[in-house]
Amino acid sequence: MANVRLEDVSKAFKSAVAVDNLTLTIDEGEFFSLLGPSGCGKTTTLRMIGGFEEPSSGRIWLGDEDVSGLPAHKRDVNTVFQSYALFPHLSVAENVAYGLKRQGVAKDEIGPRVEAMLELVDLEGYGQRRTTQLSGGQQQRVALARALVNRPQVLLLDEPLGALDLKLRKQMQLELKRIQSEVGITFIYVTHDQEEAMTMSDRIAVMSAGRLEQVGAPQDVYELPATSFVASFLGASNLLEGEIEGTSGEVTKVRLGVGGTVTLPAGRLTDSEGPVAVGVRPEKLHIQTTNSSEVDRGDNAIEATVVNSTYTGVSTSYECATSDGTRLVVYVQNLERSASPPGAGAKVRLTWDPDHTFAVSKARPEKT
Amino acid sequence: MALGTQDRSAPAPPEPPPDRAGGGRKGSKSRKGLAPYLLTLPGVAWLVAFFAAPLGFMFLFTFYDGTIDIGYSFTSDWPQTYFEAFTTYDTQIIRSVIYALIVTVATLLISFPMMYWIAMKGGRRKNLFVLLMLLPFFTPFLIRTLAWQLVLSDQGIFLGTLKDIGLLSADFKLLASPLAVISGMTYNFLPFMALPLYVALEKLDSSLLDAAADLYSSKREAFLKVTLPLTLPGVFAGSLLTFIPSVGDFIDAEILGNPNTTMIGSIIRRQLLVNQDYPTGAALSFLLIAGILVAVFLYARALGTEELTG
Ligand SMILES: Nc1ncnc2c1ncn2[C@@H]1O[C@H](COP(=O)(O)OP(=O)(O)OP(=O)(O)O)[C@@H](O)[C@H]1O
Numbered sequence A: 001m002a003n004v005r006l007e008d009v010s011k012a013f014k015s016a017v018a019v020d021n022l023t024l025t026i027d028e029g030e031f032f033s034l035l036g037p038s039g040c041g042k043t044t045t046l047r048m049i050g051g052f053e054e055p056s057s058g059r060i061w062l063g064d065e066d067v068s069g070l071p072a073h074k075r076d077v078n079t080v081f082q083s084y085a086l087f088p089h090l091s092v093a094e095n096v097a098y099g100l101k102r103q104g105v106a107k108d109e110i111g112p113r114v115e116a117m118l119e120l121v122d123l124e125g126y127g128q129r130r131t132t133q134l135s136g137g138q139q140q141r142v143a144l145a146r147a148l149v150n151r152p153q154v155l156l157l158d159e160p161l162g163a164l165d166l167k168l169r170k171q172m173q174l175e176l177k178r179i180q181s182e183v184g185i186t187f188i189y190v191t192h193d194q195e196e197a198m199t200m201s202d203r204i205a206v207m208s209a210g211r212l213e214q215v216g217a218p219q220d221v222y223e224l225p226a227t228s229f230v231a232s233f234l235g236a237s238n239l240l241e242g243e244i245e246g247t248s249g250e251v252t253k254v255r256l257g258v259g260g261t262v263t264l265p266a267g268r269l270t271d272s273e274g275p276v277a278v279g280v281r282p283e284k285l286h287i288q289t290t291n292s293s294e295v296d297r298g299d300n301a302i303e304a305t306v307v308n309s310t311y312t313g314v315s316t317s318y319e320c321a322t323s324d325g326t327r328l329v330v331y332v333q334n335l336e337r338s339a340s341p342p343g344a345g346a347k348v349r350l351t352w353d354p355d356h357t358f359a360v361s362k363a364r365p366e367k368t
Numbered sequence B: 001m002a003l004g005t006q007d008r009s010a011p012a013p014p015e016p017p018p019d020r021a022g023g024g025r026k027g028s029k030s031r032k033g034l035a036p037y038l039l040t041l042p043g044v045a046w047l048v049a050f051f052a053a054p055l056g057f058m059f060l061f062t063f064y065d066g067t068i069d070i071g072y073s074f075t076s077d078w079p080q081t082y083f084e085a086f087t088t089y090d091t092q093i094i095r096s097v098i099y100a101l102i103v104t105v106a107t108l109l110i111s112f113p114m115m116y117w118i119a120m121k122g123g124r125r126k127n128l129f130v131l132l133m134l135l136p137f138f139t140p141f142l143i144r145t146l147a148w149q150l151v152l153s154d155q156g157i158f159l160g161t162l163k164d165i166g167l168l169s170a171d172f173k174l175l176a177s178p179l180a181v182i183s184g185m186t187y188n189f190l191p192f193m194a195l196p197l198y199v200a201l202e203k204l205d206s207s208l209l210d211a212a213a214d215l216y217s218s219k220r221e222a223f224l225k226v227t228l229p230l231t232l233p234g235v236f237a238g239s240l241l242t243f244i245p246s247v248g249d250f251i252d253a254e255i256l257g258n259p260n261t262t263m264i265g266s267i268i269r270r271q272l273l274v275n276q277d278y279p280t281g282a283a284l285s286f287l288l289i290a291g292i293l294v295a296v297f298l299y300a301r302a303l304g305t306e307e308l309t310g
């Protein structure tokens, strides 16, 4: 059953269109992330689902109910705000109990539920503290408890870990995942950190400039980005321009602008002819010195020159350039001690499995 | 009792920065501890010279008897001075307190919505709106009150017009009534309430109101459970700043009132400056101070949050 559905939702502010024709379906119990750069409309989308902002057009469904016109306090949705927004005049326990009291939950039920929730977020015994006396991570957990205690259908989280340092962030990521699987509530999670989105989410929606670029499981979005924006936002994109040459059976051939052809599984292209850009992730590329062994039969290959190489211990990253100047990044794991890694200026051949080739529609219509 | 109730955790006097390594001067250690107190010296000296000392002299006067002509002498019967002062002027004292209470409530009711609107909806023009509100108060108290007298006068622009178009009968009077005095005071003391309220409302984080709505509070509940408790320090500060000077105010009563609206401030002024009955004037002053202290204490207890009393 679809839990949250956005249908052609747009939001225009005086100065700008923050969300542009967004259609999304989020399933029950899913950990769903909205990922995108700053200002792409993630918070605005979340605020519309929460009821703090009214869509300029489009509808929002919560389960079977159209909630488009419903004010925030009548929606069965709770939010963990980026700034936590804890009530400074109330204790930790009073903060957590706030929603239950407003809903008219019986008094003798509130205490135990608050206690249980504080335990879930590892804050037992903190009930009487003032929220201003807590560390950032603890405040974050109070905010989480305050929202979850109401057992909403959907929990909205707006960059909840944004204010925490890296170590605490990693720890809270795991903890959030644990809590989500324990309570089984749908989480809609906003972040601009692609790594965070990938580690935590069941599915990711990548947004750019108010528009939806791609929705899919982390592997799909990373391995097979559908647009050049997604390709470059989730790591080095390694895109090569070309022209579709034709499809025979399971494989499509693309003639590259720099010369040579590459192949990829037929299903990855939406068009059957015309310009296209193909790409491959840096860790999928193999680097060979040109005079060495032959290319495996069926592998894609392209000639390039090393521009520079960076040794990082676990791996070495090479920046290479093709003859037309297109930059390609290659990550090579340092499995063996290489006596003579190719240095700057070395002519190399880059090869990869055709199955790792992705294609993005070349000309994404510009936003008007 | 701090009026600036905003700074709940008023920091201890700041330590001067530690001496640079190697440059340690002799005696710098003891100076380090003293410096913050030395900084308060001018202020303390000022208060002692111009506040505490006169107050002390005034207090001494309440133990004396006599007039300026026959001279003053100490009297063991000083409680009688207080007793007489109170029984003679109890009407004016009670009237002053009642007027001041009404004025405090009225300024609160008028300025809260106004300041709420400016703080929440004022956007980039907030400061302009506050300035506009304060603009009339750039004129002196006395001038303002005299202008108010013109406004309220029987044939003035306000009543005169209403009478001309027949909305009021020709013998309707506003001036020289309790209503006129209270209106004038409400007007004159408005900024004392409005500014602390504005400060409290302005620093209210709007995401807290989002959070309240998120947690099932209607607009009204969010106001009662979040906005109001968080702006209470402003209400408290504003009430004190309004109530205390209004109890002792006499200009409004003298310009806009009649003999039956005389406030205790007028009496004290007359005793001290006209009749030169210093003991009675001083005793009245201290009765007033004591009354205000008790009232403020009770008020702080009633509001009952630790920020206010602590
Ligand atoms: N209340 C508002 N009034 C006018 N413009 C707004 C308002 N809120 C957001 N915007 C604009 O809408 C766009 C999207 O903003 P939004 O806050 O949704 O971005 P975001 O993806 O959450 O970014 P970030 O990662 O920086 O939080 C921005 O260009 C922003 O300037």
Ligand SMILES: [Mg+2]
Residues within 6 Å of the ligand: A042, A043, A044
């Ligand atoms: Mg945001």
